[in-house]
Amino acid sequence: MNALIFDPVTKLVIVLLIALALVFGIKHYNGLNQKVGQLETQLTEKQQLIDTQNSNIADIKEQITSQAQAIADLQKAQDELQLNSEQRKINIKEILNHDQDAKTWASQPVPDAIRSMFSNTGTANANTVQSALSSTDPVQ
Structure with a gap:
């Protein structure tokens, strides 16, 4: 029976160790919960x-499909034009x-x-055409 009875200092040390273990356990648990929350946010x-x-x-796939269809349509039209030509x-x-x-x-x-x-530049029509051409001339 004496083995079950501890002196008061030993009881106090055991209670402090248990309390310290609980405090560290709770802190560790809270830290893990914070990490889980961060990982859930990242996820x-x-x-x-x-x-x-x-x-x-x-x-992008839809655009590629529509562009491929447009290319095929243009190629078909070009082939028809080439054949007609x-x-x-x-x-x-x-x-x-x-x-x-x-x-x-x-x-x-x-x-x-x-x-x-086509060769006479003295007419009003030719002057109009010539002035229109000279106004768009990038050299001047």
Whole structure:
């Protein structure tokens, strides 16, 4: 029975050690709770950043898709124009080679009245055109 009974100084030391352990335990627990809170905040921020980046990626994918479609449409239009151009060149060559009226018309010189429209700078119309061209001339 004497073993269970401690002298008062020993009891006081044991109570102080237990109190000290509780204080340090509570401080450690509070520190861990603060770290958990900080990590949860960081996790929320990172998740928002990931969501924003996913949204940006989706927008970029949509833009790429629409640009690819526009490029395909433009390529198709360009191919059609090229085909039409080639066909027209063939038609013009056939007309020039086989149509006698076109050969006659193409071999005649340009009439003086039409030539004077392009070469005469004395007319008001030509002066207007010439002044408009000179006002946009970057050299002056």
